[in-house]
Amino acid sequence: MSGETDRRLEALLFAQTAPSSAEQIALWLGIEPDKVPEAIAQLSARLEQSGSALAVHMAGGGYLLSTSPDLDSFLAERLRLAAPEPLSAAAWEVLAVVAYRQPITRLEVEAVRQVNSERALDTLVNRELIGQVGRKEAPGRPILYGTTPQFLKEFGLNAIEQLPEVNFSSRT
Amino acid sequence: MSGETDRRLEALLFAQTAPSSAEQIALWLGIEPDKVPEAIAQLSARLEQSGSALAVHMAGGGYLLSTSPDLDSFLAERLRLAAPEPLSAAAWEVLAVVAYRQPITRLEVEAVRQVNSERALDTLVNRELIGQVGRKEAPGRPILYGTTPQFLKEFGLNAIEQLPEVNFSSRT
């Protein structure tokens, strides 16, 4: 990989505010999509070696140029970066159930939580973290919920399979 | 000037949308304003030495991190290339309904799909595949959706009449 490709990749990513897919990067650089991870690795290495404040971050199935995580607290303090509004404990619970058990109906969510979860589901749909993904073939054809691409982006995941495995015993 | 100040300066400039004044930068970094040019020079030197695609520019009486001028023509040409993006299953369904039943309102789409279709319609409007073609003379004057010229181009059609004939009522 030439140094020029490397610079071009950095410039292209710099010009974006949302993650770019491997296909998109391949098209921009005129290379095969399967060469993209290599190009990304090379850029990441150069950034790290040169002591850059920037790093390539994978999120929502794409690549994003962002600041290094170690600068987070400094930036948050100096720039007074507005953190997203925190979710309520109820919304966190519902989100966890939907994320790990999707696709899932409201009744199934409630069976896990043992409390009425309609409002929390509503909030999460409005925050675009979950959405309707279909209807269950059951009486009344209840709505099935699942996570959205926005969820992957906000949680820095490429695929839902990257969620950490749930460890039952750690909290007992 | 420590390497840490240098990294912090880079991260701060990266996070800005407009040029930052020397006073502002001094305040962020906790240094004297007259030390700012020195910090900028050090960052610029590091960027250049490491073969970065980025450089610090003076603009509007402030400092701005942006791509090197030598990459301008490359970026202008390449950023216009857009990779194909997939549609969700829901969006495909809604597109089929709109294509065959246009002009059609959201409620009519939902009557066919039996599921809320607001977001899928929005996606298709944003992707320029469907658009508002009018208002229905009914209570609330709901929006009527239809396919766009872009839709025809995308599916290789000259006119909407060229859609393959399908008898949907027999498919239930």
Next chain:
Amino acid sequence: MIPEEVLPAERSWQGDIQALALKVRRSPMLARELHLVYLVQFVSERWREAADLQTVSDEAPVTAWIIRRKSDLVLPQREVAGEDALEESGADGTDALWLAGAVQGLQSVFEAAQMYHGHASHSGDREVYHPVKGADLLKLVGSWPQLRPPKPAIAPQLVRDDEYPLERRMERLLSTLHQRAGLVGFTDVTGSPQPGEVVGAFLAVVHLWHQNQIAVHQDSAYDEIWLDAGGKRP
């Protein structure tokens, strides 16, 4: 017209609620910046001034939707009221344990993701058209919703013409108000307490108010509505 500060970042809105809603849909964070007071004022004025109420009839619900979006973004997400416990259904402690672990896992992922700060665009993203991946006619045809359960048929109902149309209600109401000087209570002019009559009278009041023929006062919610045709007498 709306003061400019309503949309510091979005000057191109120009008083079109539907266009604003579309923008909020595209970038939900925009809702954070909206000044709701002006938005509500704007919609009320539109409703008051529009010649044809139908043209503005969907602006109020759309505005309500925008307000909901903003409140979801800016109000702290407190514990949801009305999360009633469901009746005992024999769940053991496993679910609660699993749930705690799942929430913890999700929160750790979220915290890690929030440590990255992306680049704010200098020039504003130019909209680039992205072609559809796998655009194909067969795929389109095959996407027709397969599952169409029979809809419960709505029994046909006989609807009769209103024997007492709105125009006549308005005339009658106006002449009643002109006969009686000063304020007249709404309940005095409704006639029969039948719901249809009350609704009809209320619609007549709304239209007369809309046409600036009468003034309407109400001290607080659910209080008597006072009607006044003073100063407008022929």
